[in-house]
Amino acid sequence: MVFKVLTLFPEVILQATNFSILKRAQQRNLIRIEAVNIRDYTKDKHKRTDDYPYGGGFGMVMTAQPIIDAYESTKPDKPHRVIYLTPQGRRYTQDIAKELSKEEELVIICGHYEGIDQRVIDLIVTDEISIGDYVLSGGEYAALVLIDSISRLVEGVIEKESVQEESFSDGLLEYPQYTRPYEFRGLKVPDVLLSGDHEKIKKWRREQSLLKTIKSRPELLNGVALTKEDREFLIK
Ligand code: SAM
Numbered sequence: 001m002v003f004k005v006l007t008l009f010p011e012v013i014l015q016a017t018n019f020s021i022l023k024r025a026q027q028r029n030l031i032r033i034e035a036v037n038i039r040d041y042t043k044d045k046h047k048r049t050d051d052y053p054y055g056g057g058f059g060m061v062m063t064a065q066p067i068i069d070a071y072e073s074t075k076p077d078k079p080h081r082v083i084y085l086t087p088q089g090r091r092y093t094q095d096i097a098k099e100l101s102k103e104e105e106l107v108i109i110c111g112h113y114e115g116i117d118q119r120v121i122d123l124i125v126t127d128e129i130s131i132g133d134y135v136l137s138g139g140e141y142a143a144l145v146l147i148d149s150i151s152r153l154v155e156g157v158i159e160k161e162s163v164q165e166e167s168f169s170d171g172l173l174e175y176p177q178y179t180r181p182y183e184f185r186g187l188k189v190p191d192v193l194l195s196g197d198h199e200k201i202k203k204w205r206r207e208q209s210l211l212k213t214i215k216s217r218p219e220l221l222n223g224v225a226l227t228k229e230d231r232e233f234l235i236k
Contacts, residue, residue, distance in 0.1 A: 001101070001154045002032045004074045005143050007110040008049060012140040017147060025157045033147060038062075041069035050113050059114035067109060067120045074107060082107040082125045083181070085139035086115060089128030092146070094168035096129065100146070101153035108146060110139030116131060157172070173216060173223035175208035199234030207233050 005013050013035040017023070025031045042049050043065060049210070050060040071082070081103055100106060109116065109125065121128065132144045152158050167174040175199045178189040210230060213220050226234075 001030070001103070001151065002105045003034065003108060003143075003147050003150075004032070004076075004105065005035045005110065005140075006038055006070045006074075007035055007140055007143070008038050008062075008109075008112055009077065009099075009138065009140055010037045012138075013143060013147075016144050016207065021158060022148060022151055025151055025154070028156070030154055031147075031151050036070045036074060038066045038070045042066040043069075053114065057114075061114050062111060062116040064117040064118075064119045064123075067116060068123065071107060071109075071124055076107065078104060080105045080107060082109065082124050083127045083129050084109045084111065084116065084121055084125040085131070085142040085146070086111060086128050087130045087133070087135050089130040091133070091157050092129050092131045092149075094149070097146070097149040098153055101150045106146075106150070108143045109140075110143050112138045131146045168220075171211075171220060172209040173212045173220070175205035175212065203229075206230070210234060 007013055013033065017026070017033050022031070022033075026033060038048050040045055041108075042063075044063075046062075049066045050062050053059070053061045081100070083100075083106060085108065109120070129142075129146070131145050136142060137154065153163060163169065179194060182189050182194075190204070192200055195201065206229075210233060213224075214234075
């Protein structure tokens with residue numbers, strides 16, 4: 001999987017992805033992250049990449065020319081998706097991460113200021129994605145969210161089982177996790193987890209997932225195929 005990120009701040013992308021799982025995934029050539037500096041492509045003699053909005057109003061808008069030239073410099077040959085990160089986009093979810101992890105290459109455009117000239121969207125963008133209903137100062141933080149969440153779904157980056165058991169994988173939030181010591185500040189690990197009875201542990205985890213989901217994100221239950229046991233547990 002190749003991520004080509006068009007940004008005014010390539011170092012934000014490159015430095016933040018140079019740790020832990022993403023670093024190892026790059027070393028093992030499972031993913032590649034390229035950051036293209038949009039400013040390198042501006043034809044403005046003062047190296048500007050933004051201008052005042054037509055029609056007036058507050059703030060600046062990123063101009064189309066450097067973004068389009070930066071995009072063309074990435075020489076995309078195969079069909080590929082071009083994502084513009086924007087609070088006006090489709091809300092990002094684990095399902096979208098899964099869908100995007102099947103692509104070979106993703107181009108990601110990070111906006112700044114008041115955003116980018118609409119003609120960039122009209123000309124090259126295939127997907128507008130928002131990471132949530134709030135406004136960030138730049139698309140780099142959102143790009144990092146996409147890169148991280150998509151990379152961990154790329155085969156080999158982390159253990160398959162780990163992805164299968166996580167929150168959202170079955171539509172529910174994950175059950176509580178415990179590690180050593182058995183007792184910490186008076187709080188003990190639930191006995192069932194020490195029972196060695198895998199069926200019991202599975203059942204407990206499923207019930208805890210249901211409880212956690214109902215408490216924190218009840219709307220998620222609408223998209224979950226509940227089993228007979230789930231229903232019986234929820235009625236109790
Ligand atoms: N004027 C824009 C609006 O009202 O929709 C907001 C621009 S925001 C200050 C600057 C840049 O941050 C955007 O172009 C986008 O790339 C990024 N951004 C901000 N919030 C975001 C979000 N929730 N999801 C994804 N990207 C976001």
